[in-house]
Amino acid sequence: MINLIIKEILNDYVAFINDLKHRFSPNMEEFEKKRSQNRSGNIGEFKYQFHGAGRRLEKDGIVCEFDFMPTNEYPIKFSTWEIRKFILTTKAYSIDKLEKPELHEALHPLVDDGTLVRLVLGGVVREVYQI
Numbered sequence: 725m726i727n728l729i730i731k732e733i734l735n736d737y738v739a740f741i742n743d744l745k746h747r748f749s750p751n752m753e754e755f756e757k758k759r760s761q762n763r764s765g766n767i768g769e770f771k772y773q774f775h776g777a778g779r780r781l782e783k784d785g786i787v788c789e790f791d792f793m794p795t796n797e798y799p800i801k802f803s804t805w806e807i808r809k810f811i812l813t814t815k816a817y818s819i820d821k822l823e824k825p826e827l828h829e830a831l832h833p834l835v836d837d838g839t840l841v842r843l844v845l846g847g848v849v850r851e852v853y854q855i
Contacts, residue, residue, distance in 0.1 A: 726811075726819065726822060726826060726827065726830045727829070727830045727833075729817065730830045730831065730834065731834070731839070733807070733810070733811055733814075733817065734807075734834070734839070734840075734855065736814070737788065737790075737802075737807060737810055738800065738855060740781065740783070740786065740788045740810070741779075741781065741788060741790060741800060743770075744767065744770045744772060744781050744783075747767045747768055747770065748767055748772075763775070769783050769784065770782070770783045771783070777791040777792055777793045777801075778790075778791055779791070779792050785813060785815070786810065786813045786814050787809050787810065787813045788809075788810050789802070789805075789806040789809055789810070790802045790806055791806075791852075796854070798841055798854030798855060800854065800855050801843060801852050801853065801854050802852065802853055802855075803851060803852055803853075804824050804827050804828055804831070804851065804853075805824075807827065807831075807853075808822055808824070808827055811827075831853060835853070839855070840853045840854065840855055841853070841854045841855075842854070
């Protein structure tokens with residue numbers, strides 16, 4: 725089932741992140757400046773925490789964790805653990821159980837088609853996806 729809706733999930737994931745970013749500040753430089761000053765708090769119905777490159781957003785019971793590292797053209801980075809948390813806490817998907825191999829299998833074709841890019845550090849391909 726996850727294979728059928730994985731692109732929708734990724735679109736929702738990025739939209740969730742962008743919703744907070746635009747409420748925080750639509751200008752990226754201003755966002756980064758405010759982010760370094762406000763490590764946690766609330767904006768509207770969002771609760772946020774920034775810890776290093778890591779981000780945790782919560783809204784309406786949905787938990788969205790990711791790493792924000794604008795070191796290349798893919799500033800949003802996530803592990804299978806982070807996207808899994810988003811999927812399991814988003815009631816609209818009606819997914820109560822999701823194993824890492826199943827999620828990895830759903831994400832792999834998106835790497836093949838260029839929707840996602842794997843993170844490479846020091847010549848090693850990591851289990852981190854970039855979008």
